[in-house]
Amino acid sequence: MVGEILIKGVSKTFERTDEQAVQALKDINLHITPGSFVSLIGPSGCGKSTLLRLIAGIIKPDSGELYLDGAAIEKPNWDRGFVFQRHTLFPWLNMRQNIAFGLKIRGLYNKNKSEVDEWINLVGLSGFERSYPHQLSGGMCQRASLARALIMKPKALLMDEPLGALDALMRMNMQDEFLRVWSSRKMTMIMVTHDVDEAVYLSEKVIIMSPRPGEIDRVIDIRLPRPRARSGDNFVAYRKEILDRLHFGGEKLEPNYYL
Ligand SMILES: Nc1ncnc2c1ncn2[C@@H]1O[C@H](COP(=O)(O)OP(=O)(O)OP(=O)(O)O)[C@@H](O)[C@H]1O
Ligand SMILES: [Mg+2]
Structure with a gap:
């Protein structure tokens, strides 16, 4: 461990x-x-x-x-992943793009594409992939922040x-x-x-x-x-x-x- x-x-x-x-x-x-x-x-x-x-x-x-x-x-x-009190999702990216952000900038996206959907599912956000942060509730944004941090396997x-x-x-x-x-x-x-x-x-x-x-x-x-x-x-x-x-x-x- x-x-x-x-x-x-x-x-x-x-x-x-x-x-x-x-x-x-x-x-x-x-x-x-x-x-x-x-x-x-x-x-x-x-x-x-x-x-x-x-x-x-x-x-x-x-x-x-x-x-x-x-x-x-x-x-x-x-x-080390970090989650703050208020979500720090990028307002110009939709929920899926926000969660995939870290993988993309590290060049890991193509290999791990399916994990994005797995995480969206795990935090109960399926069906909201294309929504932007302002279209999601506070709890949903926080769950997306959690998935965004965890997908990097900290x-x-x-x-x-x-x-x-x-x-x-x-x-x-x-x-x-x-x-x-x-x-x-x-x-x-x-x-x-x-x-x-x-x-x-x-x-x-x-x-x-x-x-x-x-x-x-x-x-x-x-x-x-x-x-x-x-x-x-x-x-x-x-x-x-x-x-x-x-x-x-x-x-x-x-x-x-x-x-
Ligand atoms: N960048 C900084 N510059 C100057 N003082 C700071 C800085 N960051 C924290 N402090 C001071 O250090 C002390 C501890 O701050 P910290 O934010 O760690 O407290 P906290 O326990 O998280 O409080 P809270 O529960 O209110 O969030 C405070 O007195 C704060 O004013
Ligand atoms: Mg504090």
């Missing part, structure tokens, strides 16, 4: 003109096992997106190292609040979609979310981060069989454990903490 991510002593500070520098991440150490589903959760501004961007290779750490399957991460590459899929813009029911449908894709094509999934239920429903590990500078506060292993019952006692117990850790358990008011 591929997709092992190793993060060793990573810190990142952003310099800002006219303002004090912000230390976004401090001494992050993480080992993400190949093929696992991991969620990052923590207050706004604690460095979740920064950590994801570092793994993507979009930005570089000030100190520390990141590895994917033993190779140092230095720049973006096809072996070792790791990095998702930054991928379902944040969707309504609650669509969100739950998409969570099942993620699980279906993940179980059929085992790859490492790292997802930033603000939704505690979503983290418990999907993940094998939930990584809780503390606010500025962002540090790993706790890693919680979710040992629940699948499919997971959202209202089961064990599910609710994990939910409570995470909320308590985020100071949202309801027993203590911490106005400085917010999601």
